[in-house]
Amino acid sequence: MNKNTTITQQILIAMAIGLIIGSLINTFADANEWIKSFIVQGIFHVIGSGFVNALKMLVVPLVTFSLICGVCGMGDIALLGRVGFKAFGLYLMTTGLAVSLALIMAILINPGQGFQQNTALLSEFTPKPSPPLTDVFINIIPSNPIQAFAEGNMLQIIFFVILFSIAMLMTGEIGKQLAKGAEKLNEVMMQVVMLIMRFAPIGVFCLMGKTFAEQGIGLIIPMIGYFVVVVSCLLIHSLGIYSALLLLFARVNPLIFFKKMRSAQIFAFSTASSNATIPVTLKTVEQQLGVNRSTAAFTVPLGATVNMDGTAIMQGVATVFIANVYGIDLSLVQYLTIIAMSILASIGTAGVPGVGLIMLAMVFNQVGLPVEGIGLILGVDRLLDMVRTAVNVTGDATVTVIVARGEDEIDLSIYNGADTPESTLPKGN
Ligand code: ASP
Numbered sequence: 001m002n003k004n005t006t007i008t009q010q011i012l013i014a015m016a017i018g019l020i021i022g023s024l025i026n027t028f029a030d031a032n033e034w035i036k037s038f039i040v041q042g043i044f045h046v047i048g049s050g051f052v053n054a055l056k057m058l059v060v061p062l063v064t065f066s067l068i069c070g071v072c073g074m075g076d077i078a079l080l081g082r083v084g085f086k087a088f089g090l091y092l093m094t095t096g097l098a099v100s101l102a103l104i105m106a107i108l109i110n111p112g113q114g115f116q117q118n119t120a121l122l123s124e125f126t127p128k129p130s131p132p133l134t135d136v137f138i139n140i141i142p143s144n145p146i147q148a149f150a151e152g153n154m155l156q157i158i159f160f161v162i163l164f165s166i167a168m169l170m171t172g173e174i175g176k177q178l179a180k181g182a183e184k185l186n187e188v189m190m191q192v193v194m195l196i197m198r199f200a201p202i203g204v205f206c207l208m209g210k211t212f213a214e215q216g217i218g219l220i221i222p223m224i225g226y227f228v229v230v231v232s233c234l235l236i237h238s239l240g241i242y243s244a245l246l247l248l249f250a251r252v253n254p255l256i257f258f259k260k261m262r263s264a265q266i267f268a269f270s271t272a273s274s275n276a277t278i279p280v281t282l283k284t285v286e287q288q289l290g291v292n293r294s295t296a297a298f299t300v301p302l303g304a305t306v307n308m309d310g311t312a313i314m315q316g317v318a319t320v321f322i323a324n325v326y327g328i329d330l331s332l333v334q335y336l337t338i339i340a341m342s343i344l345a346s347i348g349t350a351g352v353p354g355v356g357l358i359m360l361a362m363v364f365n366q367v368g369l370p371v372e373g374i375g376l377i378l379g380v381d382r383l384l385d386m387v388r389t390a391v392n393v394t395g396d397a398t399v400t401v402i403v404a405r406g407e408d409e410i411d412l413s414i415y416n417g418a419d420t421p422e423s424t425l426p427k428g429n
Helices: 007-028 033-074 077-109 133-138 145-151 154-170 173-197 200-215 218-250 254-260 262-271 274-288 293-306 309-325 332-348 355-367 371-406 412-416
Strands: none
Touching: 007 033, 007 200, 007 262, 033 077, 033 154, 033 173, 033 200, 033 262, 033 274, 033 293, 077 154, 077 218, 077 293, 077 309, 077 332, 077 371, 145 154, 154 173, 154 293, 173 274, 200 262, 200 371, 218 254, 218 309, 218 371, 254 262, 254 371, 262 274, 262 371, 274 293, 274 371, 293 332, 293 371, 309 332, 309 355, 309 371, 332 355, 355 371
């Protein structure tokens, strides 16, 4: 590829080609066993999943070292508390806004009204039993930190690392030496991120190729009403509400924000996982949007777990849709329950593909809707998962910028400066 093409352009092109080739396979070669097993389940699957694994591999060490650097860099426990409080509050607020917008839009448009319940569309869905809500809070404290690290349980890791870093601050000289070590390890990890990013175009191409070869665009047709309402809400929320919040609370130009968020959004879209996107989100907010590492290291991983605005939107629309399909009238109390449940459910669940549906089962149980109804929206969920994950990640970055601006932890010359996505390439390239 042309040397002047930036890494983001390369990824964008790879994404588009993957989408086209995948859709072509789905339309014209669906019956061809060789293409299915050798290309789709072979090459696309192996390279795509390998790339996602490589991204996930970075998450735990990157979050650990950068969080240690972040807390030690703040040097002040009160400041840490303030940043945490603001970020958490804003995350809850944006999710509340998201699900409310989704409910209002869905009630106005009423998708699913008069929908002929098509049993062919009702794919198998067996909901996993959802944990009681109290466990969400208890489980923030890891009974075994090694297990938390091994399982990549983000909230537990954040809890332990913050506690550990606070103790480092309290131990003075010993803590300072350790912090220097963490700085160095963090640098090295960033270099590992850059190495993995070199493979991003091919990884993204295979992920897109596989998804579209399996799903095809045709699946959307019978569910078009539901699909369009969810996607419209996602667009209004990200372009409208995030822009307004950025203008109002951070007093920065949202256009620059969206332009620079492209790579993170593409990664979120093709991996459908906010967790796997953490390395890219962190790099973007630090290097492109100018947020200080101490703030970003804390708010980005926190957001990947507790903030899922896109997912909340899907839940709001899905609830109204299924209620309409089954001809059930929802009361005001049920609507309020949906809002509360969507916010609470997003706190304890990790940003991984498809988790939104499990959370949806929790919401349905709570408001008494038939959980089998989820089978109806299963077919289009993978595509929607991709779009809503991009929104989830954009929400994490929006809150990060707002918090950083409030704490004067953002370098506006970097924020307003040139778009340099090529910084994702290893140095000396
Ligand atoms: N895939 C989403 C995320 O990682 C969660 C979901 O909506 O399923 O943020």
